[in-house]
Amino acid sequence: MPRVARHRAATAVDGSEKILSFLTIGHRGVMGVEPENTLRSFVRAEHAGMDVIELDLHLSKDGALVVMHDADVDRTTDGTGPIADKTLAELRELDAGLGERIPVFEEVLDAVRAPLQAEIKDVAAARALAEVMHRRGLVGRVEVSSFHDEAVAEIARLVPGVRTVLIASHWGDDIVARARAVGAATLALNIRRLTLETTERARAAGLRVIGWVVNTPQHLRLVRALELDGATTDHPEIRRTGRFTA
Numbered sequence: 001m002p003r004v005a006r007h008r009a010a011t012a013v014d015g016s017e018k019i020l021s022f023l024t025i026g027h028r029g030v031m032g033v034e035p036e037n038t039l040r041s042f043v044r045a046e047h048a049g050m051d052v053i054e055l056d057l058h059l060s061k062d063g064a065l066v067v068m069h070d071a072d073v074d075r076t077t078d079g080t081g082p083i084a085d086k087t088l089a090e091l092r093e094l095d096a097g098l099g100e101r102i103p104v105f106e107e108v109l110d111a112v113r114a115p116l117q118a119e120i121k122d123v124a125a126a127r128a129l130a131e132v133m134h135r136r137g138l139v140g141r142v143e144v145s146s147f148h149d150e151a152v153a154e155i156a157r158l159v160p161g162v163r164t165v166l167i168a169s170h171w172g173d174d175i176v177a178r179a180r181a182v183g184a185a186t187l188a189l190n191i192r193r194l195t196l197e198t199t200e201r202a203r204a205a206g207l208r209v210i211g212w213v214v215n216t217p218q219h220l221r222l223v224r225a226l227e228l229d230g231a232t233t234d235h236p237e238i239r240r241t242g243r244f245t246a
Contacts, residue, residue: 035097
């Protein structure tokens with residue numbers, strides 16, 4: 001079962017006590033200190049006490065649901081070329097950093113017990129992920145996110161009850177309407193562009209708001225000031241710092 005979000009009490013302007021919920025989400029594990037999207041990174045994120053672990057999914061040439069952020073392997077491995085052009089066996093031969101291999105999604109499920117936030121890049125990945133979620137009963141453990149409205153809508157259609165997140169780096173005035181149209185319960189927004197106005201409009205529509213990527217004390221203070229529901233971070237120390245930052 002997913003962990004319950006940690007809460008802290010704060011005093012509202014009118015003097016009453018309100019409870020603030022704050023999730024720390026490990027970005028690709030804890031990619032600031034470990035090779036991103038590897039089992040090593042995910043295990044360290046769990047040991048660091050992250051509430052949720054975020055990862056990225058792509059499909060290999062033979063349909064395996066592999067964990068990697070980019071569409072090609074060049075930046076994070078010693079190989080070259082698109083993931084979609086390689087079989088799982090070929091991907092397994094690559095070094096993803098410090099001798100780590102590219103994992104498949106189900107290996108992450110078995111390596112850690114923490115709740116997961118799985119980012120999908122397209123509708124095809126949504127369909128592959130839906131199959132795993134049904135087979136392993138993951139609605140309560142796995143939240144699904146995407147920059148792509150159609151991918152969010154597809155996973156919601158295929159997996160009734162799944163929690164979904166619409167991600168945006170740049171957005172217009174329609175961002176709240178877009179989230180509601182695809183049934184997303186949460187917006188994950190670039191902390192460097194996030195404003196009180198956007199946060200208030202999202203809250204008025206009943207949406208949760210997560211800031212990414214929160215790697216500095218200044219960003220953490222903004223998360224607190226906007227009373228966000230969570231922060232995605234590359235660094236495990238942000239979680240410890242967040243406990244003491246008002």
